[in-house]
Amino acid sequence: MYEFGRFFLPGPTEVRPEILAAQTHPTIGHRTPELAALLSEADRHLRPIFGTTRPVFISTSSGTGMMEASVRNAVRRRALCLVNGAFSARYRDLVLGCGRECEVYEVPLGEAHEPEEVERRLRAGGFDALTVVHSETSSGVLNPIAEIAAAVRSAERATGEEILVLVDGVSSVGGMLVETDEWGVDFLLTGSQKALALPPGLAFGTPSERLLERAATLAGRGLYFDLLEYAQHWEEHQTTATPAVTLLYALSAQLRHIVAETMEARAARHLAMAESCWSWAEARGRRWGLRVMAPEGRRSPTVTALALPPERKGSVVAARLKERGYTLATGYGAHRDQALRIGHMGDHTVLELELLLAELESVLGEVE
């Protein structure tokens, strides 16, 4: 039996049936006015969601693809990579995989990065970019991007070096208010299947002017993720390669939905869901040794990771919930059994989340 409102992975996020249905639009050519209009409208709706007046490019890829685009187009020689979980580690791997160097500023899973430490490291010199994950989906930690970007600018003034700020916003964009322009972010990216609550297969990224200027000086950008190619085609509301058209129809329908809800209301709803999770963990989950992994003040409004005591296994709890029709995630990768992760982004209501928490409580009581 399938019922919307019981699927709480921290990505992919449950997609509403009407958005899935939008994918059934009959085939159209991708060099048509109809598709250009679709891309143009999407760009217009995406800019405020990204907190920018810049174009937002659409890529047929996962978020990792846009991550690679940011590295190939922005990192000249050496980046400072901020690592605090699986997805920020992927950013580091990509910097290395694209033949660049990096210094890693790593903090343990469940912690955020300190702007002061970022500045201290950058002041040593020799960096031309910084990579950071906004909302680390493997831990539910929210990094202070505004403060980190300010630290970068301070280091830029001190060293005279241009340091581009590359931000993975995979579980933040569309889930909370982000301010690309105001914060001074040079690249912000996300994938379709997280807070935008779309099927996977599209990624989005917005580059700064100075990033595009840097890109023009970098060789070997390739074609598929060449942001200068994107910029050129974007002016005519075209894509560099054939886009995933049926997913663009889903995007169009969902962006209209988000505009109607307003991004402010969407962000408030996600925060209310997050607060429900946190207060449940404090008031009820504590009884079974559960605690919110992220420290107060550094908690993502879209993902909560609940650390488990050794005697409770994430895989066992998740399997029990699955039997009751509910889906949530265990810890990520090697941390599988040490945590549970709940995605509270997309189109679920606070009530739907609270029903999940009640069910979780019942399962915890059972396996006691």
Place this chain on the structure above:
Amino acid sequence: MYEFGRFFLPGPTEVRPEILAAQTHPTIGHRTPELAALLSEADRHLRPIFGTTRPVFISTSSGTGMMEASVRNAVRRRALCLVNGAFSARYRDLVLGCGRECEVYEVPLGEAHEPEEVERRLRAGGFDALTVVHSETSSGVLNPIAEIAAAVRSAERATGEEILVLVDGVSSVGGMLVETDEWGVDFLLTGSQKALALPPGLAFGTPSERLLERAATLAGRGLYFDLLEYAQHWEEHQTTATPAVTLLYALSAQLRHIVAETMEARAARHLAMAESCWSWAEARGRRWGLRVMAPEGRRSPTVTALALPPERKGSVVAARLKERGYTLATGYGAHRDQALRIGHMGDHTVLELELLLAELESVLGEVE
């Protein structure tokens, strides 16, 4: 009014309603046994379509993405790029865009490459790869891949150099019988929206063992198109990054359909449609100065480009057909008004194609 059977672009190919509907499957996680089963079944069905016993990797990208994968993983320093139209030119651009060198063996639009000339050029030495498009969608020319690959092997023996054969099969794979293993092709790729008649957004590629060995020695492969990452994840029926899951459901449904039809019958149907086009052009189209652009013996079974005399404009004819509910393509890019292109691949019947040709004839009579 929408009716299946009137859309004849040479990609995207018209997708059957039941395949579009397969995309509405409810959200599932992409690290689940359900998705692994989907990927495993797809691989099993794709191998015979590719004429190989090797794994066929699935990428969330357009065919251009897999083209870039082949360059980043296979071209060490310098390739011989065979150019005879827009898509083979893209392969050349990609070689250069990824920071490799190339020599271009170009023949005019509408012509095929000669294996003898390929061998002569390669014997000069200094090449480690060759790029070629099997069915050039901009002209309807079919390159003799078996003979070209044999020429490469002969040059390999003469020079002692390893030269990888990289083939864009974008409008051939799934449309005709291809023999990756037998021909000695090191990489064969296609996109979902051509002869496989799926929505765009997926690409497929199968690398040889020696290509993967070469890849292991090449730096800067990145992550998104790193074929070694693909190979490693493929063993567990996983993908390196989040795949376009709803498109995978469409793929699954369409592959079952192709298996049921059999690839042999599918290829025969496409060839029958092509022969209908060619004999129509000879018997009827000649009256208005139309001729099949590709020379006999070098005609693609999936795309026919009809060259137009100067007094007839491709855009005008296509627009008239559009008014009657039929979609075909003009010439590609700068050749827009000098040709019409008909895609006869995917799931259309010979009868549907003949109705298009009757309509085309009526339009040509009108604008006389």
